[in-house]
Amino acid sequence: MRNFKASSIFIAMSGALSLSYSMLLTIELIYLAKVVGMSPLQLILIGTLQQTVCLLLQAPTGVLADMYSRRWAVVLGVLLIGISYLIEGLVPIFTVVLSIQVTRGIGVTLMAGADTAWIADEVGADHAGPVYIRAAQVGSLCSLVGIGISMGLVSVRLNLPVALGGALIIAVSLILALVMPERNFKPAPREERTSWQQMAYTLRSGIRLVRLRPVLLTVLGIGVFAGIFSAGFDQLWQYYLLHGFSFPVLGGLASETWFCIIEACIVTTNFCGTEIARRFVDMKSHRAVALALFVSDALMMVGVIAFALAGQFLLALAAFFLFTTAGGPRMSLEQIWMNQNLESSVRATVFSLRGQVSAIAQITGGPLLGLLATHYSTRAAILVTGIILAPALLLYARTMRRDTPLARPLEPEVKATLLEE
Numbered sequence: 474m475r476n477f478k479a480s481s482i483f484i485a486m487s488g489a490l491s492l493s494y495s496m497l498l499t500i501e502l503i504y505l506a507k508v509v510g511m512s513p514l515q516l517i518l519i520g521t522l523q524q525t526v527c528l529l530l531q532a533p534t535g536v537l538a539d540m541y542s543r544r545w546a547v548v549l550g551v552l553l554i555g556i557s558y559l560i561e562g563l564v565p566i567f568t569v570v571l572s573i574q575v576t577r578g579i580g581v582t583l584m585a586g587a588d589t590a591w592i593a594d595e596v597g598a599d600h601a602g603p604v605y606i607r608a609a610q611v612g613s614l615c616s617l618v619g620i621g622i623s624m625g626l627v628s629v630r631l632n633l634p635v636a637l638g639g640a641l642i643i644a645v646s647l648i649l650a651l652v653m654p655e656r657n658f659k660p661a662p663r664e665e666r667t668s669w670q671q672m673a674y675t676l677r678s679g680i681r682l683v684r685l686r687p688v689l690l691t692v693l694g695i696g697v698f699a700g701i702f703s704a705g706f707d708q709l710w711q712y713y714l715l716h717g718f719s720f721p722v723l724g725g726l727a728s729e730t731w732f733c734i735i736e737a738c739i740v741t742t743n744f745c746g747t748e749i750a751r752r753f754v755d756m757k758s759h760r761a762v763a764l765a766l767f768v769s770d771a772l773m774m775v776g777v778i779a780f781a782l783a784g785q786f787l788l789a790l791a792a793f794f795l796f797t798t799a800g801g802p803r804m805s806l807e808q809i810w811m812n813q814n815l816e817s818s819v820r821a822t823v824f825s826l827r828g829q830v831s832a833i834a835q836i837t838g839g840p841l842l843g844l845l846a847t848h849y850s851t852r853a854a855i856l857v858t859g860i861i862l863a864p865a866l867l868l869y870a871r872t873m874r875r876d877t878p879l880a881r882p883l884e885p886e887v888k889a890t891l892l893e894e
Contacts, residue, residue, distance in 0.1 A: 477652050479595035483588070484608045489645045490551070491612035495619030496626075497558055497638030499736040502711040503729055504631050509565045513846035513854065516708045517839045519574050524704075524839075526578025527585075528832045543594065544655035546587040548646050553580030555642030562636025594657045616740055624733035631729060691868045692811060693830050698865045700831035704839030705858040706777060710793070713851040718786040735790070739797045746801025754806070760873055762810045767869040769806060770862050772799035777859030781852050 505511045505519075557577035561570050593601045619638075626633040711732060720728045750769075755761040776796030783789035811827075846854035 479592060479654055480604045482653055483592040483604055484611050486645065486649060487608035488611040488615040490642065492615040492619040493638045493641045493645065495616040496623045497635045499620050499623040499733050500627055500631065500634045500729060502708065503715060503732055504635055505570065506712050506715060508631055509567055509570060511567060513709055513712055513851050514843035515567060516712060517704065517843035519571055520704060520708050521836055521839045522571060523574040523578045524832055524835050526575050527582050528829065528836070530579060530582045542655060543587045543591040543658055544653050546583045547591060548650045548653065550580045550584030550587065551642060551649065552646035553577065554584065555639050555646055558639030558642060559636055562632045562639055565632065595654065613740065617737060620733055620737050624730055627729040627733065691872060693827055694868050695865045696827045696831040697834040698861055700834030701838030702858050702861050704835035705842035705854060709846060709851055709854055713855055714789065717852060718789060721786060738794060742794050742798040743801035746798040747805065750802035750806060756809055759813050762806055762813065763869055763873045766806050766810055767866060767873065769799050769803045770865050770869065774859050774862040778856060781856040781859060
């Protein structure tokens with residue numbers, strides 16, 4: 474049963490998983506708040522636990538993918554993610570939901586990067602680009618379908634999108650186990666395998682590099698503020714809308730249905746923001762990309778602060794959609810900006826270090842925002858998350874003073890220092 478084209482399987486997998494994720498993520502936090510009865514702090518804690526597991530298991534799960542099989546890393550990862558969502562949808566108890574974050578974290582780390590590495594092996598790195606783009610397009614369309622399915626299911630029962638989404642993800646994993654080929658996988662040489670030692674080496678090398686080139690503190694600093702912001706806002710915005718506003722009576726729509734509509738609008742506004750950046754930003758200009766990031770983060774900050782201070786539902790939505798429009802191109806712009814400011818020989822090290830720094834920021838900052846939301850108000854926590862983006866604006870402004878990127882070849886003796894153990 475493994476005679477299907479690898480590219481077709483990858484695209485179909487992306488579509489099926491996008492549909493499943495959008496189906497359940499559209500309503501998951503509302504389900505956790507209304508049915509499980511979680512507080513803002515508890516909502517953030519489940520995200521913190523999952524992020525902690527992902528950080529700790531990043532190295533050992535990478536060993537499985539690099540040494541044994543990327544195919545099985547994908548299959549097992551998808552299976553564990555599906556099981557965790559199925560249990561979450563069927564057992565609305567906080568301790569159960571909290572504990573299964575460990576299972577989900579293992580699944581996420583198994584899956585992370587293994588799918589893209591698998592398809593690159595199967596079709597060749599030179600031919601993988603068009604497959605990634607096609608998969609992203611199919612995924613976007615399937616996400617809208619998943620939101621529509623979720624809208625229909627919540628009118629029956631609030632847990633159905635979560636439970637059925639998890640069951641669908643499990644089905645995807647079982648199908649992948651039957652049809653997913655692995656013809657071109659070559660186990661990594663021992664010196665190239667992911668390990669705790671390699672993870673520690675990345676950290677040590679990154680710290681040395683920052684000492685040698687202090688401007689890279691800008692890259693890591695932005696990662697810290699973005700991580701804290703994400704840990705708070707992503708987990709709290711739905712809770713804030715649900716408990717902070719009276720939803721308009723429009724055709725008898727329940728609040729759950731409103732959230733499905735909002736999710737569809739998020740997809741649309743993200744696309745619009747990305748298209749605006751594509752048309753008007755010179756992606757080859759360091760200053761233009763830095764300015765675009767500055768404007769993006771500034772509008773995101775304004776949107777979040779206005780969202781927190783809005784006194785009416787429609788005003789809050791307008792501010793929120795300003796945020797989602799501005800945030801649409803941010804990840805792509807940041808990747809371009811980092812590539813411009815990092816020499817090729819150290820790029821992977823800094824990218825990896827930035828990911829670790831951002832994860833640690835989420836783990837430490839998220840619970841503090843949860844405590845603020847629980848002991849004061851969710852509005853106050855949302856307001857603080859918006860203000861947290863302000864230092865990032867100063868860091869971007871600092872880089873815009875230069876006409877050229879910060880990247881420049883390291884001197885041979887500097888490279889030798891960097892590579893010293």
